[in-house]
Amino acid sequence: MHVAPLISRSLDEVSLAESLLGREHALVLALGRQTIALAQLLAVIALLAVSAVGVAAGGRGALPVLVASALATIGFGCRAALRALDRRERVRDVIISGRGDLPLAVVDRERRRLLDPRRRELLAHSYESIGDEPSASGRVPCRACVLVNLYVVANVRPELALIAALLRDDAACVRGVAAAQRMISTGTASLFGRDEEILREDLRGIAFLLRSGR
Numbered sequence: 702m703h704v705a706p707l708i709s710r711s712l713d714e715v716s717l718a719e720s721l722l723g724r725e726h727a728l729v730l731a732l733g734r735q736t737i738a739l740a741q742l743l744a745v746i747a748l749l750a751v752s753a754v755g756v757a758a759g760g761r762g763a764l765p766v767l768v769a770s771a772l773a774t775i776g777f778g779c780r781a782a783l784r785a786l787d788r789r790e791r792v793r794d795v796i797i798s799g800r801g802d803l804p805l806a807v808v809d810r811e812r813r814r815l816l817d818p819r820r821r822e823l824l825a826h827s828y829e830s831i832g833d834e835p836s837a838s839g840r841v842p843c844r845a846c847v848l849v850n851l852y853v854v855a856n857v858r859p860e861l862a863l864i865a866a867l868l869r870d871d872a873a874c875v876r877g878v879a880a881a882q883r884m885i886s887t888g889t890a891s892l893f894g895r896d897e898e899i900l901r902e903d904l905r906g907i908a909f910l911l912r913s914g915r
Contacts, residue, residue, distance in 0.1 A: 708743070711736040718805055728791040732807070735784040742777040749774050796879040797910070815878040818871070824878070825868040827885055828861050831892070853897045860904035867911040877911030 715732045722729055749770040755763030792811045795803065801812050814820060832854035854861070864881055867873055884890045884907065891900045 708736065708740055711739060714806060721803055721805070722795075728788070728795055728807075731784070731788040731791040735781070735788050738777065738781040738784040742774070742781045745770055745773040745777050790883075793879045793883055797876050797883070799876060801875050801879075811879075812875050815875050815882065816873075821868045821873065821878060824881055824885070825865040828865040828868070828881070831861060831885075848893050850893075850895050853895060853900060856897050857901050857904060860901055860908070863908055864904060864911070867908055870911075873911050874913045876913060877907055877909075880907045880910050 711732070715729065715736055718726070718729045718732055749767065752763050752767040752770050756767050788807065789811065792807050795801065795808060796812060796815070801808060832849055832851050868878065868881060884892050884903065891903045894900065
């Protein structure tokens with residue numbers, strides 16, 4: 702693993718994002734936090750490797766260092782994963798706001814991921830399956846299938862079906878795809894609430910964004 706180039710690329714992206722969005726922008730801050738978490742993770746992985754060599758060589762005192770560095774690696778790995786999730790949410794914010802054309806690698810990757818036909822098909826299926834019973838094996842397309850209020854969902858079936866249809870359209874705007882992904886993956890979204898009218902308005906907003914690229 703080439704550690705220095707990896708960290709250097711992360712720092713370069715933070716610098717570019719700052720020049721485009723400003724130092725206090727949420728995405729800039731998220732990228733900075735992720736870079737720090739990545740550097741910390743790589744440092745403890747290096748320590749883990751060194752201590753493993755020490756244990757293999759029979760070095761005295763190497764085993765406690767190995768155990769401690771292994772635990773640290775798990776902890777910093779979890780932190781890095783959480784930072785990555787936060788960064789993705791901030792990238793979606795940027796895309797939903799209409800700035801998906803920013804020359805940032807993280808934005809470009811998320812844009813391509815969202816527009817991938819297979820990804821859109823999975824997302825469309827999730828919207829169609831919201832509120833459905835789990836399969837015989839207990840599997841569900843997404844967690845929203847079991848967390849929603851079934852009465853509310855039953856009353857917005859036409860809007861959910863429209864979202865699914867628009868997601869399958871190759872002309873779907875990435876802003877709408879990002880908004881649709883946000884709704885179904887965020888536990889605080891109106892999708893999981895009890896207010897039918899708020900949910901209907903949010904779904905209509907997503908439909909508008911999905912059509913906005915036409």
